[in-house]
Amino acid sequence: MKTQPISSGSEWTFELIQRYDHEIGLLADEYRLDTYPRQIEIISAEQMMDAYSSIGMPIGYHHWSYGKQLLQVEQNYRRGQMGLAYEIVINSNPCIAYLMEENSMMMQALVIAHAAYGHNSFFKNNYLFRAWTNADAIVDYLIFARNYIRQCEERQGETAVEQLLDSCHALMNFGVDRYHHPPELSLLQEQARQEERETYLQSQVNELWRTIPVAATANEHRRRRNFPEEPQENILYFVEKNAPLLQPWQREIVRIVRKIAQYFYPQRQTQVMNEGWATFWHYTLINTLYDRGLVDDGFMMGFIHSHSNVIYQPPFNSPYYSGINPYTLGFSMMSDIRRICEAPTDEDRDWFPDIAGSDWLSTLDQAMRSFRDESFILQFLSPTLIRKLRLFNIFDDDRKQRLEVTAIHDEHGYREIRKSLSNQYNIGRNEPNIEINHVEIEGDRSLTLRHTLSQRRPLHGNTTEVLRHLARLWGFTVRLETVDSRNHVIKSQECPIKASPE
Amino acid sequence: MSQIIDRRLNGRNKNAVNRQRFIRRYRAQIKRAVSDAIGDRSISDIDSGERIIIPSKDIAEPTFRHGQGGERNIILPGNEEFVSGDQLQRPQAGSSRGDSQASNEGEGNDQFSFQISREEFLDFFFDDLALPDLIKTQLATLVETRPARAGYSQQGIPANINIVRSLQGALARRIALGGSKRRRIRELEETLEKLARNGGDNEQKKTLQEELRNLHKKLKRIPFIDDFDLRYNNHIDIPKPITQAVMFCLMDVSGSMDEERKDIAKRFFILLYLFLTRQYERIELVFIRHHTSASEVDEKAFFHARETGGTVVSSAIKLMDEIIRERFSHGDWNLYAAQASDGDNWGDDSPLCRQLLDDRILPQLQYFAYIEIGAQPHQSLWQEYCQISDKHGHFAMQAIASASDIYPVFHKLFKKQARG
Numbered sequence: 053m054k055t056q057p058i059s060s061g062s063e064w065t066f067e068l069i070q071r072y073d074h075e076i077g078l079l080a081d082e083y084r085l086d087t088y089p090r091q092i093e094i095i096s097a098e099q100m101m102d103a104y105s106s107i108g109m110p111i112g113y114h115h116w117s118y119g120k121q122l123l124q125v126e127q128n129y130r131r132g133q134m135g136l137a138y139e140i141v142i143n144s145n146p147c148i149a150y151l152m153e154e155n156s157m158m159m160q161a162l163v164i165a166h167a168a169y170g171h172n173s174f175f176k177n178n179y180l181f182r183a184w185t186n187a188d189a190i191v192d193y194l195i196f197a198r199n200y201i202r203q204c205e206e207r208q209g210e211t212a213v214e215q216l217l218d219s220c221h222a223l224m225n226f227g228v229d230r231y232h233h234p235p236e237l238s239l240l241q242e243q244a245r246q247e248e249r250e251t252y253l254q255s256q257v258n259e260l261w262r263t264i265p266v267a268a269t270a271n272e273h274r275r276r277r278n279f280p281e282e283p284q285e286n287i288l289y290f291v292e293k294n295a296p297l298l299q300p301w302q303r304e305i306v307r308i309v310r311k312i313a314q315y316f317y318p319q320r321q322t323q324v325m326n327e328g329w330a331t332f333w334h335y336t337l338i339n340t341l342y343d344r345g346l347v348d349d350g351f352m353m354g355f356i357h358s359h360s361n362v363i364y365q366p367p368f369n370s371p372y373y374s375g376i377n378p379y380t381l382g383f384s385m386m387s388d389i390r391r392i393c394e395a396p397t398d399e400d401r402d403w404f405p406d407i408a409g410s411d412w413l414s415t416l417d418q419a420m421r422s423f424r425d426e427s428f429i430l431q432f433l434s435p436t437l438i439r440k441l442r443l444f445n446i447f448d449d450d451r452k453q454r455l456e457v458t459a460i461h462d463e464h465g466y467r468e469i470r471k472s473l474s475n476q477y478n479i480g481r482n483e484p485n486i487e488i489n490h491v492e493i494e495g496d497r498s499l500t501l502r503h504t505l506s507q508r509r510p511l512h513g514n515t516t517e518v519l520r521h522l523a524r525l526w527g528f529t530v531r532l533e534t535v536d537s538r539n540h541v542i543k544s545q546e547c548p549i550k551a552s553p554e
Numbered sequence: 555m556s557q558i559i560d561r562r563l564n565g566r567n568k569n570a571v572n573r574q575r576f577i578r579r580y581r582a583q584i585k586r587a588v589s590d591a592i593g594d595r596s597i598s599d600i601d602s603g604e605r606i607i608i609p610s611k612d613i614a615e616p617t618f619r620h621g622q623g624g625e626r627n628i629i630l631p632g633n634e635e636f637v638s639g640d641q642l643q644r645p646q647a648g649s650s651r652g653d654s655q656a657s658n659e660g661e662g663n664d665q666f667s668f669q670i671s672r673e674e675f676l677d678f679f680f681d682d683l684a685l686p687d688l689i690k691t692q693l694a695t696l697v698e699t700r701p702a703r704a705g706y707s708q709q710g711i712p713a714n715i716n717i718v719r720s721l722q723g724a725l726a727r728r729i730a731l732g733g734s735k736r737r738r739i740r741e742l743e744e745t746l747e748k749l750a751r752n753g754g755d756n757e758q759k760k761t762l763q764e765e766l767r768n769l770h771k772k773l774k775r776i777p778f779i780d781d782f783d784l785r786y787n788n789h790i791d792i793p794k795p796i797t798q799a800v801m802f803c804l805m806d807v808s809g810s811m812d813e814e815r816k817d818i819a820k821r822f823f824i825l826l827y828l829f830l831t832r833q834y835e836r837i838e839l840v841f842i843r844h845h846t847s848a849s850e851v852d853e854k855a856f857f858h859a860r861e862t863g864g865t866v867v868s869s870a871i872k873l874m875d876e877i878i879r880e881r882f883s884h885g886d887w888n889l890y891a892a893q894a895s896d897g898d899n900w901g902d903d904s905p906l907c908r909q910l911l912d913d914r915i916l917p918q919l920q921y922f923a924y925i926e927i928g929a930q931p932h933q934s935l936w937q938e939y940c941q942i943s944d945k946h947g948h949f950a951m952q953a954i955a956s957a958s959d960i961y962p963v964f965h966k967l968f969k970k971q972a973r974g
Contacts, residue, residue: 444638
């Protein structure tokens, strides 16, 4: 049966977008993609820049750093460095995907497939997103956050709020819970809870810092116990709950920043997979449209052009090289898994006995659901792909004059490369290991952080500034001790603060 | 089925506030960049926007992260010639090779650059400059006023009646005056109803009904609207500061003023013009050039035509005086004058200039700025002007040696003065 292409030419209309979305939706069902309902929004280029600079939050509170982002995006756009806004998609229910009005019909279809179906299904099903984010509540929460911060600005003055946010942003990456998560609430519940929280929190803090003498035995007990009993990795959480001098509104803002960091935490851990998954699906869906005669050759030429731009990986010695392209790596891995399922070689059978020859749809689906970048690479990076990308490992030791190539794409190197690449995506390893170790409850109320050195990698030069921010939040002296693997303190720096009158 | 929404008409500049906050926060750095920029370019470009460059480290947002050093494994793509065990030269420090996270915040670069608009640029450019004595003259010569709303009053002309306010007042008065009567009416009606149900005393019923009728009559007599309900929109006259100015540009075009000096003068005048346009809604320019005789010319002739001959400065000052008397009567206009010259003058003429300025011109002027272009030793004109400068606060003089002095000198001439 001969089918008519949905459209010819590059102009888009709302009817056409609807048609494409409908057809892509039918295919997505065939491929058993499980998605949130979709909300596709058409916006202008300026709006896209706006959205870009608020790090993809549809509603953001005001802060100068977003202005800085905006200026940067504008500048890049003007210089033509950036093919602006391929896609922005928001992990919400319904899932919001932005289409830019300047794009051609082909691009709109591509973005619909990529964002509204690809990313969308990833958000809905990947275990990290399921555990850490609540797509139903995020938009409400952002509205709450924005309103709350605006109120604070009115009451406390913009400067005070700005300084507080600066400090929180400095510690944002250390405002993440890695283990458990409470369910999120809707806007109204959040507001109601916020007020209760203010009073409750303050009472808890008061309890901790009580200076009225306690009965001798209890006192003894308190003294022997270290506070916190376990080292705390979520610095912002600790500050919110325990900082002695913060006002209730300040605690709430710390909490807001922490919540937003938590919301983005899964995205930081699944960049390769998320982009790979979405790219794999736009590629597969659009190709299927083509196979069924729903798009014409012109459309396909344009599509292939865009697609290959997206997954281009410049080699390491190219002037355009800026790290491994997550689209390339992710797309190649997803496609490679399909290949291993459909047409495994002996090598694949050897390396991936349990997936070689299996049903590719369910294998991919399983992979998408239960991994993050680090474990995904460790599990699925195949020798075929290592050869294809010609990956090699360099060992850089600052005590040695020269760098050493320790592994290339050969029989001896595969495992090391896979391990090393997986590590490269391990946030826990890339970020310094810093925890709150001790608070001097009885004495000067100083806070001690412990930085455990890994592979002798020192902290960045701006650490003192971060400490200053932390000291501003904590209100008393903050200390950072660096310990080596044998737990010996090898370096210590301190950021004192003048005791403010109480 | 997805929902498709057209958001193109929604607000565009969601981030405008953030941008403003950024600019406010880095005011000092941006100002520095602006003044650096001025040295580099011709004055005619000043009137456009500017690309601002500030060092990235000034605006970096600190976070805990790893610095250089220690041991690292880096995976790179695109191997061509290496086999394992190869040793390589370490690439130069600072190149962000292999640092896959570095690029998206632009922290790999040492500079952060962005565009600011013409308005913003000029704001920074003239940030701490002010027109001397501006406020004083405004207060001294208040002539025009404009009406402004000022709430409501009880007196006024019918055309100004505010209907909503008046009726609100009337309603309130009717409620207040009728309150007790209405309450009594309700009571009476209830009693009457009770009586009707119980078939009670006819006599009592009658008196009650009588009272009820009276009350209704009284209620009706409360007027719907009364004189003292009326409210009128109130207007008061607010004095309007004079927002028009004239600038006299006096330039020596004699043979000794070469192209370079003229260029410097021209730049200075443009700067002054830009500065004044930001202070006044309306500004008129009068160009006067002179050698041995002075003439009023248009802008093009002023900046471009060449003349030769000797110099008589007083001719220009006389002409200026005439123009002021003819066209710009004192009080309606703020008068400014700037004179550029190489200091050359007929020896006998300089005292005359001083006298003219002293007696006729300066009393009418807001500000007179004299710049002398050229590095040679000062001549008679400078000496004479020095005397004026000592005597009059609103006379300023500066010497410019080269183009790079223009902005600093301009800055000196119009620096905001701290006043008690």
